[in-house]
Amino acid sequence: MEPAARLGALCLALCCLGGARGLGSSDSHAWHKLIMVHHWPATVCKEVKDHCRDPPAYWTIHGLWPDRSEACNRSWPFNLEEIKDLLPDMRLYWPDLLHPAPNRSAHLWRHEWEKHGTCAAQLDALSSQRKYFGKSLDLYKELALNSTLQKLGIKPSTYYQISDIKDALVSVYGVVPKVQCLPKQGEEPQLLGQIEVCFSRDLQLQNCVEPGQPAGLGLEICKDVVFYPPLNQTRH
């Protein structure tokens, strides 16, 4: 890894979770696809040098992102009150790994709403904070990535050919996901980090196309052999 790329990699969780602008936005805020982004806490925590506390041992939600627009409405602030009834599920499935308890996760949720939710809100199905976060949780539960991987026999502490993981997911979802990794660093193997599953604007599953575009901050598209790290590997 080049130092610059490495730095970019560090940006993965910090920027994504912490709140920086990302890939380009268009003036028209036109978008075509919604990306359900799951991440693997062990990899995220490794990336931030273990600045996590009690990360969960299951795939959690990073966000639900329209593909080509960001921060569509800066006068629509995040309001925790609106998603009060969702909080138990939000804390469980959408935790902010970098800003732990006591006020776990409102930081991430605000960021996700302001950057992505305000654009997703173009759809009637996502046109309020309650709808956006509620629908995201529904999609996450429907996809059930965590248990799907387990059923496919894809388990932590194991090396995989990335094509095997992808093919297995295609066999379940019927569409091609995007699988992203933390790049190889020295002796450390490439680590499985993020899995994206895409939806059309009418919330039907669709392929996540995979051109050479940057995968999103520090993560890159996985190549060849990847390691699916166990959680405890991130602890010192």
Ligand SMILES: *[C@@H]1O[C@H](CO)[C@@H](O)[C@H](O)[C@H]1NC(C)=O
């Ligand atoms: C996630 O999957 C693991 C097995 O890989 C399972 O032990 C765990 O209960 C699951 N957790 C959730 C929240 O689905």
Ligand SMILES: *[C@@H]1O[C@H](CO)[C@@H](O)[C@H](O)[C@H]1NC(C)=O
């Ligand atoms: C932005 O959000 C505010 C608050 O919900 C709303 O009143 C306004 O119409 C929105 N603006 C646009 C351009 O959608």
Ligand SMILES: *[C@@H]1O[C@H](CO)[C@@H](O)[C@H](O)[C@H]1NC(C)=O
């Ligand atoms: C938790 O976050 C909410 C929303 O950001 C804030 O209003 C509240 O004061 C915070 N509570 C604590 C205990 O920090």
Ligand SMILES: *[C@@H]1O[C@H](CO)[C@@H](O)[C@H](O)[C@H]1NC(C)=O
């Ligand atoms: C770490 O996790 C792996 C499997 O996830 C397990 O085999 C190993 O015993 C664990 N090590 C410790 C020190 O807990």
